[in-house]
Every structure is written in structure tokens, then in C-alpha cells.
Amino acid sequence: MERSIRMKKEPLFHVVKKAEVSYGKTVMLSLLAVVIAIIAGGIFILAIGQNPFEIYASIVQGAWRSKIAAKGTIKIAIPLLIAALGITPAFQMRFWNIGAEGQIIMGGIFATYFALFLTGLPHWLLLILMFLAGAVGGGLWGLIPAYFKTKYGTNETLFTLMMNYIALYMIKYLTEGPWRDPASSGFPKIASFVPNARLDQIFGVHAGWLIGLILAVVMFIYLKFSKQGYEISVVGESTNTARYAGMNVKKIVIRTMFLSGAICGIAGMCQVSGAAYTLGEGIAGGVGFTAIIVAWLAKLNPIIILIVTVLFSMLDKGCSVMQSDFGLSPAVSSILQGIILFSILALDFFNRYRIVLRQRRKA
Amino acid sequence: MIINFLFAAIKAGTPLLFGTTGEIMTEKTGHLNLGVEGMMFMGAFMSFFVAYHSDNLVLSLLAAFAIGVFAAFIYAVLTVSFMANQNVTGLTLTIFGTGFAKFFGAMMIDEAGGSPKLSTKFLNAISEKSIPVLGDIPVIGKLLFSHNPLVYLAIVIAILCTVYMLKTRSGLNMRAVGENPGAADAAGINVTLTKYLHIMVGGGICGLGGAYLSLINGGGIWNNSSVVNGQGWISVALVIFASWNPAKAIIGSLVFGAFSVLQFYVPKNIIEIPNAFYVMLPFLITTFVLIVTSMKKSKEGSQPAGCGVNYFREER
Numbered sequence: 211m212e213r214s215i216r217m218k219k220e221p222l223f224h225v226v227k228k229a230e231v232s233y234g235k236t237v238m239l240s241l242l243a244v245v246i247a248i249i250a251g252g253i254f255i256l257a258i259g260q261n262p263f264e265i266y267a268s269i270v271q272g273a274w275r276s277k278i279a280a281k282g283t284i285k286i287a288i289p290l291l292i293a294a295l296g297i298t299p300a301f302q303m304r305f306w307n308i309g310a311e312g313q314i315i316m317g318g319i320f321a322t323y324f325a326l327f328l329t330g331l332p333h334w335l336l337l338i339l340m341f342l343a344g345a346v347g348g349g350l351w352g353l354i355p356a357y358f359k360t361k362y363g364t365n366e367t368l369f370t371l372m373m374n375y376i377a378l379y380m381i382k383y384l385t386e387g388p389w390r391d392p393a394s395s396g397f398p399k400i401a402s403f404v405p406n407a408r409l410d411q412i413f414g415v416h417a418g419w420l421i422g423l424i425l426a427v428v429m430f431i432y433l434k435f436s437k438q439g440y441e442i443s444v445v446g447e448s449t450n451t452a453r454y455a456g457m458n459v460k461k462i463v464i465r466t467m468f469l470s471g472a473i474c475g476i477a478g479m480c481q482v483s484g485a486a487y488t489l490g491e492g493i494a495g496g497v498g499f500t501a502i503i504v505a506w507l508a509k510l511n512p513i514i515i516l517i518v519t520v521l522f523s524m525l526d527k528g529c530s531v532m533q534s535d536f537g538l539s540p541a542v543s544s545i546l547q548g549i550i551l552f553s554i555l556a557l558d559f560f561n562r563y564r565i566v567l568r569q570r571r572k573a
Numbered sequence: 574m575i576i577n578f579l580f581a582a583i584k585a586g587t588p589l590l591f592g593t594t595g596e597i598m599t600e601k602t603g604h605l606n607l608g609v610e611g612m613m614f615m616g617a618f619m620s621f622f623v624a625y626h627s628d629n630l631v632l633s634l635l636a637a638f639a640i641g642v643f644a645a646f647i648y649a650v651l652t653v654s655f656m657a658n659q660n661v662t663g664l665t666l667t668i669f670g671t672g673f674a675k676f677f678g679a680m681m682i683d684e685a686g687g688s689p690k691l692s693t694k695f696l697n698a699i700s701e702k703s704i705p706v707l708g709d710i711p712v713i714g715k716l717l718f719s720h721n722p723l724v725y726l727a728i729v730i731a732i733l734c735t736v737y738m739l740k741t742r743s744g745l746n747m748r749a750v751g752e753n754p755g756a757a758d759a760a761g762i763n764v765t766l767t768k769y770l771h772i773m774v775g776g777g778i779c780g781l782g783g784a785y786l787s788l789i790n791g792g793g794i795w796n797n798s799s800v801v802n803g804q805g806w807i808s809v810a811l812v813i814f815a816s817w818n819p820a821k822a823i824i825g826s827l828v829f830g831a832f833s834v835l836q837f838y839v840p841k842n843i844i845e846i847p848n849a850f851y852v853m854l855p856f857l858i859t860t861f862v863l864i865v866t867s868m869k870k871s872k873e874g875s876q877p878a879g880c881g882v883n884y885f886r887e888e889r
Binding site: 556 | 647655661664666667672673683803850853856863867886
């Protein structure tokens with residue numbers, strides 16, 4: 211085959227990576243991205259023949275209009291916040307932990323064991339045991355892929371993804387088998403927790419919100435100011451650099467994944483003990499996946515994660531009134547989330563890169 | 574009974590074969606698209622919607638393919654051009670696609686005033702038909718030549734994709750891009766175009782998998798809550814099991830399909846295994862395969878080297 215050789219013109223534009231971007235500029239660009247994302251969502255609302263202002267207003271109202279609604283919003287936010295915080299150290303290390311869903315579930319399973327079989331313990335001791343069990347359960351579930359990653363280089367994205375479903379069907383097994391509530395006839399389920407094993411409420415919402423807030427602050431300090439947090443960042447930037455600097459990369463990966471899984475496991479413990487009072491197949495219900503998106507949008511900053519979580523939960527809760535107010539399916543929440551996220555993901559490009567146009571050659 | 578079992582396995586494995594073939598095309602160009610579940614959901618809705626209104630099988634399948642291409646196009650724009658994180662974009666696509674199908678599905682139910690049902694004429698077009706002469710052969714006739722038309726479509730697509738990937742020049746280019754986009758670029762391959770093209774075609778094929786779920790598995794009735802129900806994720810698992818080869822995916826989908834119907838065929842009085850174990854099996858085995866291939870460090874049966882990493886030309 212003969213190919214004619216042509217002088218190609220320089221392309222119209224090319225993309226260049228930005229060096230350091232000032233903090234203020236990043237914030238400005240991010241806020242702009244959010245505004246554009248909301249407008250994009252509005253265009254969708256317009257397309258289905260509704261008034262975007264009315265819809266957005268009723269979403270915000272629907273999330274906060276009554277005490278019950280506000281409590282519902284916070285209840286949605288708790289597992290999302292904790293799981294997003296759990297994902298953060300792993301992602302900071304560029305260890306793509308897609309397994310938060312499974313780690314939440316394992317945390318829930320481990321905590322449930324104590325709630326079902328050690329009901330005689332004092333309330334506070336039982337809760338502490340459940341908390342620790344949740345952390346250990348989730349942590350172990352995160353440890354397994356980390357071990358194989360460091361030992362054999364097994365792909366962690368796919369591994370953690372598979373672990374989600376193994377955990378999910380473990381609930382199914384427990385529900386239909388050994389932990390099945392003999393008192394419930396018909397559809398198999400696990401018995402409700404006795405009041406002794408239920409997480410206490412603080413200001414009308416289970417104490418998970420306090421755990422989440424504390425974790426957010428701790429995680430912020432841990433990543434920013436601790437030696438381990440620094441090690442995580444270095445491994446994330448380059449494993450070679452970390453190795454040359456004398457860090458034990460394997461140990462850091464395994465330790466961080468245990469931590470990541472453990473925090474997700476705590477989210478699971480809060481779900482079974484604070485929200486559902488039992489273990490069911492819907493215990494994680496996609497939170498583990500949404501949490502990944504939340505953590506990423508917040509640029510892995512625990513404080514921003516808190517803000518993003520609240521916004522996400524608002525959207526979720528607020529859309530539950532769509533059916534009664536506008537006759538729209540609450541699934542509109544997922545579509546809006548999708549559109550807003552797509553826009554933000556696209557616009558984030560301008561935070562990292564800039565476009566250089568072809569320059570006129572000077573004669 | 575064995576014949577019935579294998580027949581049911583083929584039927585259950587076909588949507589997985591679509592999803593897996595589509596995802597293999599995507600991953601082979603270096604992009605892990607976790608939006609298979611979402612693309613399948615969108616395909617499921619579009620095919621049903623078009624089938625419901627037009628009664629035309631070809632149009633319905635085209636619609637499923639088109640919406641899959643559209644969804645994958647969004648993914649491609651974000652990950653190829655805007656270099657967004659692939660995992661996050663894929664998960665977002667799943668959320669979006671699921672919402673899309675459920676939202677418009679609810680609208681369709683409202684419009685029909687109850688669960689919409691496909692016409693008998695349409696159902697007849699997609700029913701299982703025995704191919705004349707071939708279908709009359711004992712055993713083989715039932716197993717191989719008396720399926721619904723989409724089963725054959727899935728197998729044909731999988732074979733075409735294998736031939737394309739392994740035997741054609743542009744298939745080679747695509748694999749080069751997936752393994753080492755920098756080298757492919759230097760060799761004069763248009764990396765961006767290659768990626769866009771295969772991601773979009775892959776998405777279209779995933780959309781067809783959704784069509785299978787809503788048209789065949791749904792029994793002609795739209796079910797808003799559980800059309801796809803995790804089949805997209807099993808497809809992602811099957812990609813690993815099939816070691817990124819569509820031809821192996823044909824066997825793999827049969828195996829996974831067999832797992833999903835196994836619980837109805839194992840006599841309960843002989844071996845009692847909890848049902849949960851059967852549904853867990855595909856994921857357990859996939860995990861096992863994943864570990865074994867990584868232990869062997871085989872380049873053949875593992876993920877394309879460039880998969881998951883976005884290609885930025887000025888960073889080599």
C-alpha cells in the first residue's frame with residue numbers, strides 16, 4: 211500500500227497539563243462547574259415538560275420541610291458520609307477500592323452476629339463490640355484484595371468489585387439459613403434486633419451522624435498531618451518514589467486497605483444497628499458505589515466530602531416528593547445525579563488541563 | 574432433563590454474552606466501563622418502548638443498540654477527551670442508566686394505565702422456533718437449533734468480534750491501543766478515534782443485552798424494578814472469566830448461565846446446597862480466575878495493560 215506523505219498542519223488546538231493551580235481558582239472553577247451542572251439538570255427537567263425552578267425548589271423543600279423529612283435526609287447521609295470517608299485513603303493511594311459496598315455488608319454481618327447472639331451484655335459494651343466487629347469485618351474484606359494486589363499484582367478494581375457480590379449473597383445465605391428468624395413465617399428474614407443492640411439516638415437521629423462527623427475530622431487530620439497519611443500520598447503519586455525513600459509499600463497498602471475497609475464496615479454497623487435494626491439484602495443498597503462518586507467529587511477532602519454528602523442526600527430525599535407533587539417517578543433523582551455528575555466530571559477537565567490554540571506563525 | 578438444563582443455561586447466558594462481548598470491546602481499547610449495568614438498563618427500556626409502539630423487532634433492537642451507543646458516547650467523551658476517572662464515570666453511567674430506565678419506564682406504565690404488554694404478534698416474532706430440518710435432529714436439534722432469534726444474534730456477534738479482534742488490521746490496532754496507547758500513537762494509529770469507535774460499539778452491544786432481558790426474560794411485560802437486576806455486573810465478571818476473548822465468552826456465558834439455573838435442576842433430596850451458594854458461584858469463580866491469572870503473570874489471559882489508565886498524549 212502506498213501512502214502519500216503530506217505535511218500535516220499543526221492541529222487546531224492541543225491540551226496541556228496545568229502546573230500548580232491556585233486554591234482560589236480551583237474553588238471558583240468548581241463552583242462554576244456546579245452551577246453549570248445544575249443548569250444542565252434544569253435543561254433535562256425542561257425537556258420533560260416541567261419547570262426547573264419549581265422542581266429544584268421542591269427538592270430542597272422536600273428534604274428539609276419538616277422535622278421528619280430532615281431526619282430522613284440525615285439518615286440517608288450517614289452511611290454515605292462514612293463510606294465515602296472510608297474510600298478516601300484507598301483512592302488517595304490510587305488503590306481503586308470499588309468494594310465499599312461489600313465492606314459495608316461485611317461490617318453489617320459481623321456486627322449483627324453480636325446483636326443476635328450476645329444480647330445479654332450491657333448496652334454500652336454490646337455497642338462497642340458491635341462497632342469493633344463491624345470495623346474488623348469490613349477491614350478483613352478490604353484486606354483480602356490488598357494482600358493479593360501486593361503479593362501477585364492482582365487487579366484490585368475487579369477483585370473488590372467481585373467481593374461486593376460475594377458479601378451480598380452471604381447475607382442471602384444467612385437470611386435463608388443459619389440466622390433465619392424462626393418466628394417469621396413465610397418470607398425468610400433475620401430477626402429484628404432487641405432494643406439493647408440498637409444504636410442510641412442523639413437529637414432524634416441515630417448516633418451514626420456523630421460517628422461520621424468525628425471520622426471526618428479524624429480522617430482530615432490523619433491524611434493531612436500524620437506520617438501515615440503522608441506515606442499514603444507518596445505511594446499514590448509513585449510507588450517507585452516510595453520504595454526509593456525506604457517505605458515499605460506492601461505494608462502501607464495492606465494497612466491502608468484495612469483502614470479503608472474498616473471505616474466502610476463501621477458504616478455497615480451503623481446501618482444495621484441504627485437504621486434497619488436488622489440485616490437485610492438491601493443494607494448497603496448501592497451506597498458503596500455512590501460513596502465512591504462522592505469521595506471523588508470532593509477531591510478526597512474529608513471536609514468537602516461532608517458537604518457533597520449532604521447535597522447528595524438532599525437530592526435523594528427531596529426527589530421522594532416528586533411522585534406526590536408532580537406525578538414524576540422518584541427515579542428522577544438518579545437521572546439528575548447522573549447529569550450533574552457528568553457535567554462536573556467533564557468540567558473538572560479545565561481544572562487540570564488547559565487548551566492551547568494553534569498560533570499564527572509570525573512571518 | 575440434562576437437555577432441558579443446558580437449554581435453560583443457554584437462555585440464561587445469552588444476555589451475559591451480549592454484555593460481555595460489549596465490555597470486552599471496550600476494555601480491549603483500554604477503558605474499563607463499569608456502566609454495563611446502566612447501558613443494559615437503557616437498552617432494556619428503549620427496546621421495550623419501541624417494541625411496544627412499533628411492533629417491529631428490528632426497530633426495537635436498533636433502538637437498544639442506538640441508546641447503548643449514546644450512553645457509551647457520554648462515557649467516551651468524559652474518559653477519552655476529558656480524561657475523567659474511568660471508575661467514577663462508569664459508576665455514574667450505571668446510576669444514570671438505571672434512573673433513566675426506571676423513570677421513563679414509570680412514565681410508560683402511567684401512559685398505558687398498568688403494566689404495558691407486548692402484542693402477541695411481537696411475542697411470536699421473538700418466540701423460540703425450531704429451525705426446519707436441523708431442529709428435528711434429536712438432542713442437538715433442541716440444544717442448538719430451537720432458540721429464540723436473539724440467541725443466534727448474540728453468538729454471531731461474539732464470533733464476529735473475535736474474528737475482528739484477532740484477524741483484522743483494525744482489530745490489531747485496537748488491541749495495540751489497549752495495551753500501549755503511546756506506542757500505538759507513535760505508530761500512526763489514531764488513538765482517540767479507535768477508542769471512541771470501540772467504546773461506542775461495545776456500548777451498543779451491551780444495549781442489545783438489555784433488549785434481551787426486557788423482551789425475552791420479561792415475558793413481554795415491562796417490569797420497572799427488576800429488568801436488569803445485576804446482570805450487567807455479572808457480565809463484567811464474565812469478561813475476566815473469558816480472559817478478554819469473545820469466543821471464550823460464548824462458553825463462559827453458558828457456564829454462568831448454567832450456574833444461574835443450576836439450583837432448579839439439582840435434586841434437593843440428594844445434595845442440599847443453600848440457594849445463595851449458586852448465585853454466589855459466578856463471582857467466587859471469577860475471583861479465583863482473577864487470582865490464578867495474576868499468579869501465573871500470564872499476559873495472554875489478563876486485562877489489557879492500558880486498561881483503566883487514560884491516555885494523555887503529552888505525558889509519556
